[in-house]
Every structure is written in structure tokens, then in C-alpha cells.
Amino acid sequence: MNQRPLYCILLAAALAAMSLAACTSTEISAEPGIQAPQAVPAQVDVTASQEEGDLEEVSVEQDPSELKIEIEYFTPSQTEGPFYPVQMPNDRDSDLVVVEGAEGRAAGEILVFEGTLYDGSGRPVPGAVIEIWQTDDNGIYMHPGDSDSSRRDVNFQSYGESETGADGRYSFRTIMPGAYNPRPRHIHVKVRMDGRELLTTQFYFSNDPNAGSDQIFAGAGEEVSALIMEIEEGRDSEGTSVLIGQRDIVLRAVLSE
Numbered sequence: 001m002n003q004r005p006l007y008c009i010l011l012a013a014a015l016a017a018m019s020l021a022a023c024t025s026t027e028i029s030a031e032p033g034i035q036a037p038q039a040v041p042a043q044v045d046v047t048a049s050q051e052e053g054d055l056e057e058v059s060v061e062q063d064p065s066e067l068k069i070e071i072e073y074f075t076p077s078q079t080e081g082p083f084y085p086v087q088m089p090n091d092r093d094s095d096l097v098v099v100e101g102a103e104g105r106a107a108g109e110i111l112v113f114e115g116t117l118y119d120g121s122g123r124p125v126p127g128a129v130i131e132i133w134q135t136d137d138n139g140i141y142m143h144p145g146d147s148d149s150s151r152r153d154v155n156f157q158s159y160g161e162s163e164t165g166a167d168g169r170y171s172f173r174t175i176m177p178g179a180y181n182p183r184p185r186h187i188h189v190k191v192r193m194d195g196r197e198l199l200t201t202q203f204y205f206s207n208d209p210n211a212g213s214d215q216i217f218a219g220a221g222e223e224v225s226a227l228i229m230e231i232e233e234g235r236d237s238e239g240t241s242v243l244i245g246q247r248d249i250v251l252r253a254v255l256s257e
Contacts, residue, residue: 067167069122075249076223078201078216081188083141085133085159096132096157096174106156108137108175110242113203113229116168117191118248119255124168128193130249132172133159134186139178173236176205176243184208184217191249203247204228226250 091100098105113132117125135141138151142158152158162170177185184204191199204211206228211217220227229245236242 067124069118071118071120071122071250073223073226073250074120074252075199075201075226076220077199078220078227080190080200081202082145083133083143084188084190085142086144089142089157089159091157092159092161093157094160094162094170094172096160096172099155099157102155104155106136106175107153108156108178110236110240111174111176111231111245112171112234112236112242113174113187113245113247114169114171115246115248117164117170118168118250120250120252121254121256122250123256124164124166125193125251125255126164126166126168128164128191128198130162130164130170130172131159131190131192132162132174133188134174134177135180137175137178139180182210182213184210184214189249191251193255198251198253199249202227203245205245206230 089099096106097110117128117130119125133141136153136156136158138148138153140146140148140152142152142156143149146152156175160172160174162172164170174187177187179185185208186202186204189199189201189203190197202216204217204224204227217224217227227247229247232244234242234244
């Protein structure tokens, strides 16, 4: 038997086995300039293990007692005047510029009038009702006793109420009161709570030329500064140009423990 063909067959089989082993090896030898690929860790979805609703929103409400202020003044009382509404309007919310059912809005410069109600201990008072009433842009009250009531702006609410929040804040959207000569421009304010009347007063505006000769204004004496609002120009939440007046009310009575 010729041994040469058999030898060639065995040699070819051995070479084929070596080539197959090289192809299936898990080791990859890096050639110059080539880096062996690195294993890439699987990305983890951090929300995958959390079902919807597992995360609860935590609301931290500040204790109103932490909002206590140092008392610098008490708001002095003033006369109610003759034009407190005889009959309350059906619409008595805190926006006096728009009357429910009216065709237009009130004439005059819009005034955003806001502040905080504090008691005699300096703590904010929640749940109180702040009432305001005032003249329209023509200087006329919503009252049958006003001699010029036929010219009253029916698109102006004239009277409004705002309930203080947990932080004691109140806010009104009204207009700059029309001139009511010889008196300075003013807004009447009354504070009620649990059926009790806690304060009746009037708020004025800085640099009013009629203030110096007004006996009611002067009657507040040295405390009159607590009744004066400084006015700034600004914009409301709708982007409308408005006047902004800030005046806190500080009661003499201590209502909180």
C-alpha cells in the first residue's frame, strides 16, 4: 500500500483542526493599533422597579405661627361713614372691576390692593372676612344717599369681600377711587370674624393733596401712617398694566394662643 496519500490526508486533517480551534477561541489577540472590545454594562431603567403611584408628593405646609411678626404699629379705627351699603350686591367677590352679568368692566385705573391680617400677637389671622367699599371712577358711592347716584358706573361692583387664607393674606382687584371732594381718595375697610366686627377704618394714598385739610385723616394722629398705601406700577397675572397697593392690617385684639 502506498503510504504517501495517507500521510497527506492526515496532515490536511490536522491543519483543519488547528484552524477551527483558532476561530472558536474566546481570546482575541490585539494587533498593533487595535483595541480589544470591552464589555458594555447593561443600562438600568431606574423607574423600571417603581410602579406608577409609588412616589408620593410630600407637601410641607408652613405653620402660620412661624410667620409671626414683630408688632410695629396697630391699625387705627376710623369712622364707617354714611355710605356703607344699605343693600349688599349679589356679586360681592374680591374682583370689583367685573360685575356678574354686566356688559363691560369698570372705568378707571385698576388697583390690586392686598396685604396680610395680623392679630395683636403678630400672628396671621386666617378665616376672617375683609370688606371694602369705595367710590367709582366718577367719585360716586353705591348708596341711595349719594346725591349724584344717577351717574354711578353700573359696571363697578363698589363693594367686595376677601377671606383671609391660612397665611392671613387678602387681596382685591378694584380701581383707584374717584375723587370725592373735599375728602382725599380713600377705601373703607371693615374686618369681621365669627360674626364679630373687629375693625372699621379707611385707607388712603400717599401724596394726596386733600389729605392735609381732611379732619378724618388728621384724626388718626401719629398712627395715620398705618393707613397710607404706597402705590407702584405693575402687571397682573394676565399682563394688564395695574397699580399695586400693599397695606397690612394689625389688630389690637389677640386672637391666637
